[in-house]
Amino acid sequence: MIKIFDDYDLSGRNTMAMAVKCKRFIEYDQKEDIPQVFKDLGQREPWLHIGGGSNLLFTCDYEGTVLHSRIPGIEVIEDTPETVTLRIGAGETLDEVIEWACEQGWGGLENLSLIPGEMGAAAVQNVGAYGTEAKDVIVHVQAYDTHERTFVTIPVADCGYGYRQSRFKHDKGRFIIHDVDIRLSKNFTPNLKYPGLRDLHSATCPMDIRNAVIALRDSKLPRPEQVPSAGSFFMNPQITPEQFAQLQANYPAIPHYPTANGLMKVPAAWLIDQCRLKGVEVGGAKVWSKQPLVITNPDRRATPDDILALEKKIVEAVKARFNITLHPEVEHV
Ligand code: EPU
Numbered sequence: 001m002i003k004i005f006d007d008y009d010l011s012g013r014n015t016m017a018m019a020v021k022c023k024r025f026i027e028y029d030q031k032e033d034i035p036q037v038f039k040d041l042g043q044r045e046p047w048l049h050i051g052g053g054s055n056l057l058f059t060c061d062y063e064g065t066v067l068h069s070r071i072p073g074i075e076v077i078e079d080t081p082e083t084v085t086l087r088i089g090a091g092e093t094l095d096e097v098i099e100w101a102c103e104q105g106w107g108g109l110e111n112l113s114l115i116p117g118e119m120g121a122a123a124v125q126n127v128g129a130y131g132t133e134a135k136d137v138i139v140h141v142q143a144y145d146t147h148e149r150t151f152v153t154i155p156v157a158d159c160g161y162g163y164r165q166s167r168f169k170h171d172k173g174r175f176i177i178h179d180v181d182i183r184l185s186k187n188f189t190p191n192l193k194y195p196g197l198r199d200l201h202s203a204t205c206p207m208d209i210r211n212a213v214i215a216l217r218d219s220k221l222p223r224p225e226q227v228p229s230a231g232s233f234f235m236n237p238q239i240t241p242e243q244f245a246q247l248q249a250n251y252p253a254i255p256h257y258p259t260a261n262g263l264m265k266v267p268a269a270w271l272i273d274q275c276r277l278k279g280v281e282v283g284g285a286k287v288w289s290k291q292p293l294v295i296t297n298p299d300r301r302a303t304p305d306d307i308l309a310l311e312k313k314i315v316e317a318v319k320a321r322f323n324i325t326l327h328p329e330v331e332h333v
Contacts, residue, residue: 014053015224031178051121090120106184131193135161
């Protein structure tokens with residue numbers, strides 16, 4: 001079913017709690033609705049498809065149509081002695097899927113526990129935490145191709161996945177994801193790559209890891225339903241080995257992680273922390289004290305301009321001190 005709302009208040013649709021509106025809001029709950037939605041949208045009107053709104057910053061009212069999928073469903077599409085493959089509706093809440101998978105004892109998603117948002121958006125964004133990324137479990141993305149006006153199955157190898165990157169982000173608006181196929185393991189092997197999880201060798205099931213991840217996240221990150229935020233506001237910068245060598249000469253303690261593409265990843269949280277910006281406020285916007293990569297709206301009174309001004313302050317401080325330009329992870333609309 002397709003539901004259409006005019007002059008729609010988006011404050012409950014973005015975890016940053018920005019009080020903005022859109023001209024039209026369209027919600028649908030089955031893949032068969034998608035061609036109809038696009039037929040009705042017409043050619044000229046701007047549109048934006050959202051998920052749980054947990055990685056978005058609305059900078060002003062949206063003069064177009066915001067689309068949202070409520071497509072439900074968790075279906076087993078393949079079952080072998082070692083693995084199970086699930087087809088998950090784009091509108092399913094990621095963490096509910098993770099909790100359910102852990103209850104079955106199926107491994108692969110547990111390190112992503114408590115990441116806010118919905119399944120479709122997780123596949124767009126290639127969400128990641130604690131040593132796992134969505135691409136590690138995705139096998140196919142099922143989508144509607146708005147150019148060819150047909151349904152397509154995209155194998156994970158063709159999704160262009162990288163660190164918070166995908167083909168769906170680059171070729172924006174082309175594919176509308178309606179289901180995501182993921183493969184989970186029945187033979188539990190914990191992923192303990194992340195330093196804070198290394199001591200968990202006694203974990204016997206995915207639920208043990210899920211519980212540890214939840215405790216770790218709660219010690220650092222605000223839950224968006226309690227303190228509005230959009231999670232990490234910036235991506236961790238990846239710099240050249242030469243740039244890194246210079247930086248390390250001045251700051252021997254700088255944490256760093258080599259990446260597969262020969263670059264060095266340095267934590268934006270550390271750079272911001274060194275600039276002494278924890279807890280800094282602009283209007284109603286505040287840098288989270290326990291994890292300065294997160295910009296929060298603690299009293300729900302921050303305007304988009306407050307957030308943008310605080311973002312600018314952070315970017316300028318890090319640039320001045322380290323000559324590194326931070327780029328937002330949060331999508332600005
Ligand atoms: N750090 C500080 N001061 C702080 C906090 C952190 O110096 O107050 C330094 C520490 O050296 C720490 C390093 O920053 O070791 C990294 O911090 P953390 O492990 O918390 O992870 P992160 O790199 O800041 C990324 C993701 C998070 C994800 C965590 C855990 C990005 C942009 N963010 O943060 O994802 O939960 O790793 O895997 O990659 C999100 O995307 O919304 C998100 C929360």
